[in-house]
Amino acid sequence: MNLVILVVVVVAVIAFIWFLYNSIIVAKLRVNEALSQIDVQLKRRTDLIPNLVEAVKGYAKHEKQLFEDVTKERANLVSAKSVEEKAKANNQLTETFKSIFAVAEAYPALRASENFMQLQEEVSDTENKIAYSRQFYNSNVLDYNTKLVIFPNVLIAGMLGFKPAEFFAATEEEKKAVKVSF
């Protein structure tokens, strides 16, 4: 009789851990999938940089510092491994892009060139897409991290080797924009 109870308890515990593990792993896979979506957009962004530099160089040769910055930051973004590094490199790049477009304001011929206008549109489209993929990623991270800390998951999530995922941080400016009330 005791043996039967023991077996029932063991089976129940195994079933519980099994169920828990699956539910957490699904959430974790969603996080990874969402992160790869961000990577796709970041890749698109880094691919745009050489074209943009070429286009601006033709009109504004002496803005050397700016071109060096953007090339360096591009390298940073490409080599970034962790979510935090990626977010940081990406946010820096956003700032530099702003400077490039500010510089372009001083060159009417550049602004008017079709190539540049198209690039500008591509850049802003990519920025939007990065913002949306980040939003999707962060909501998945929230979902996953919540699964790790709620009871009773919290008792065994650590033992199963699950660690909380990192949020993809927005720039300071973007954080402010969210607070605007309507």
Added chain:
Amino acid sequence: MNIYSAISSNKNKTWLIMFLFVVFITTLVYVFSKAMGFSLGLAGIALVIAGITSIGSYYYSDKLVLATTGAKEIKKSDYPKYYRTVENMCIAAGLSMPKVYIVEDASPNAFATGRDPKHAVVCATTGLLAMMDDAELEGVIAHELSHIKNYDIRLMGVVVVLVGFIAIISDLFIRATFYSNSDDNKASSIFLILAIVFAILSPIAATLIQLAVSRKREYLADASGALLTRYPEGLASALEKLAHDKTPPRVASNATAHLYIENPFDNKKVKNFFTGLFNTHPPLEERIKILRQM
């Protein structure tokens, strides 16, 4: 009702409607042929045909809907802003990219169709694209993508074809009885019986649509859409524009009315029996109010 319960409830309701349709048509033909002394093999044929129609409605309802509305597929270069908005909202929702269509119609409206997120279509009228600014268009597209994500499109697609089929046939029979002056007594009595049967069926079919296409799902799509854009005001102001617009729709019928973001028959002066029954959408004012409170 959250999104996960919405998905499973939609999937179950789809099967139920497909099943009921087959049972319904077969029973009807069986009773009819028994009363008229026809061979009962007729009911077997009806079973096969209803079964094929039912399965066909599952796979091809989107094609039928697109054909009846006269929608055309577009490329990114045709309407870059529209296409990009769909891309962006798909990224935010974590959906794969649906096919993007437009309808040449000055009346602003939009709908989504298909059977699951991998076989989905988003469609907007040219009037909508011309009227909405970026944030409003984003709101509308996010609303439509929520219908895709919730599997509303699968249920609506099957409802359009199957229940719409019954509604149209009953409409047809009722008219045929009113206008027929046949001297042939037997023929006219057959028509009369059919007319009575369908006259009873028609409100039932409409009620089914009401049940399936509950108003809750519009509110839910509004809410999940706002979650994607993080800007409920976008959709609210888009709905406001729709409420003030008086352009009559060119292509919409009773059967497809509930697909749209806004009831296309709202501003019709003469509301007939059917449009009253097919009152598929909650009032825009109410939806705007809820969005503004978010």
